[in-house]
Amino acid sequence: MSRVRRFFRTYIPFSRAGIQEAVVYRANFICFLIGEIMSAFIMYFVWKAVFLSSGSETFMGFTMEDMVVYLFISFLTGYLTYSDGAFAVGEEIVDGSIAARMIRPCSFEMCFLFQELGNRLISVSMIFVPIVAGVEIYRYITCGELRFNIVYFLLYIVSLLIAYMISFYFNVCYGFMAFFFKNLWGTTLIKETLVGFLSGAVVPLVFLPSGLAAVLNFLPFASLSYTPVMIYMGMYTYPQIAMRLGLQLFWMVVMFGVSKLIWRSAVKRLAVQGG
Amino acid sequence: MRYFRLHRIFIAQYLKKLMEYKADFLLGAVGLLFAQAIQLIFIGIIFSQIPDLRGWTYEQILFIYGFSLISKSLDHLFTDNLWMVGYRIIRKGDFDKYLTRPINTLFHVIAENFCVDAFGEMLTCVLLLCVSIPKLNMPFHWYTIPLWIVAAIFATLIYTSLKIITAAIAFWTKSSGHITHMLYMANDFSKYPVSIYNRFVQIVITYILPFAFTAYFPASYFLTGKDPLFCIGGTVVAGSLLFALALFVWNRGLKAYESAGS
Secondary structure, X not given: OHHHHHHHHHHHHHHHHXXXXXXXXXXXXXXXXXXXXXXXXXXXXXXHHHHHHHOOOEEOOEEHHHHHHHHHHHXXXXXXXXXXXXHHHHHHHHHOOHHHHHOOOOOHHHHHHHHHHHHHHHHHHHHHHHHHHHHHHHHHHHHOOOOOOHHHHHHHHHHHHHHHHHHHHHHHHHHHHHHOOOOOHHHHHHHHHHHHHHOOOOOOHHHOOHHHHHHHXXXXXXXXXXXXXXXXXXXXXXXXXXXXXXXXHHHHHHHHHHHHHHHHHHHHHOOOOOO | OHHHHHHHHHHHHHHHHHHHOHHHHHHHHHXXXXXXXXXXXXXXXXXXXXOOEOOEOHHHHHHHHHHHHHHHHHHHHHHOHHHHHHHHHOOOOOOHHHHOOOOOHHHHHHHHOOOHHHXXXXXXXXXXXXXXXXXXXXXOOOOHHHHHHHHHHHHHHHXXXXXXXXXXXXXXXXXXXXXXXXXXXXXXXXXXXHHHOOHHHHHHHHHHOOHHHHOHXXXXXXXXXOOXXXXXXXXXXXXXXXXXXHHHHHHHHXXXXXXXXX
16 A cells, blocks of 8 residues: 555656646647647538538438537547657657656656646646537537437546557657657657548548458557547447457557567667767 | 848758758658648548539549648748747747848748758649649630749748748747647648638638638639639738738837847
8 A cells, every 4th residue: 555655656746747837838738729629620511511412311321410429529539648758758868868867766657647647637627528518519409319328438438548548658659769760750740640540530440441440440549549439429339349448458558568668678779969 | 132042052051951861851751741641531531422522523622632732832841940930949049149140030030941841742732733633624824824823922921921920929928839830720721612611710711811812712713713803812912911911020029029048
């Protein structure tokens, strides 16, 4: 018990620092959010035009209502599971301050994790309720009945938390690329576009050719966004949900293991430039 | 004339720097190419199910998309350093450097960087136009090519001016990169026909943040030959007005600027 308490006593200050950071930069966050949510609205208008043009009630099995729920919940999921510990690792390697972190008596990724959780606390509480409420009100108006399902919602939260951990460790791995590429702008763009597409954030994976969709469903990227969103929408049966959550856990363990391996080999290669 | 010569020297200087970091350039360009490719896959999936999008065919949509990249990539290529003004240069106190040189500050900031990453967008742009134009039956006159050039220049000015204005806010607030980002993101609205949006969005992207004039309006003129006055004239007016405003804000900002460095 005392070990648990010591663990939290060590890392909670990092969360507090994260919260303070978020408060100082709140204007940045709000502007960033408005910029990002615009792309969700562009997609909304494009899909509306698609449904009007097709003259059919469904598009590859999705109704307009499904599409709107998919768009905004996948925007929310993408936002909540976004992790940029990668940049911090990269910057610290470039400016050499990683050396100071390596001699501290605490795990470097736990520091990042707790700092990021604190940093995101305020923004999450600001956007989570409005988006979920907005989506549900939209569904209520278009269907005339309450579609909100508390069981699916709770399972979505579980899936979301695992997705965040996968994303966190994936981005820790990616952050180590700074050992090899000294500039991260281009690689980050490539990574984010690819992950966005492979995770189903651009189009639902069921819209893709079935062979490709089957492969992507198994890859870790689907676990980042597609799985939680489909759970929220009630597109899976309970046995399917159990399988998807199991797959998510599997990828979480894999990412964790890979990040540990890279860390070990990267430490050996590290040459701090300047000081 | 002196400024043209200076610009050449700046670019030559920049290209030397670039040769040092070839991998960086390649990754940046590939990244932008990827980002565009994914969007095109999305459009492809949509059109696999519908014959047209509110009356616009697949080729027409590709043309509008390609056209939107002309001004976006030109602006990206030449004026990328404006981002840094709002994100870093003023906050770190590095802006003082520009004030000590005997050339226009705005010119100096812009000329200092030459963002070759933009070639990724340019390549997509050329590919899209080459694929779509032969399949479209577009009206062609002797003045079509001059009008393309005029439209491209003033559409680019719309992008650049919005970036100058939002970067200049940092003269007062020290940092404004997030404001540039917020407004810049609205440019994605210009990739699709304005008619798919609701009234509110249409008014905003036509009259307030006139991104519709960077792509949809001029592109629709070249596609249909209708409304040249509004489509091309509007681009010229929007570009000129915004640029005048940008110069005004920049100069006011310079007067208000107090160094932030130590």
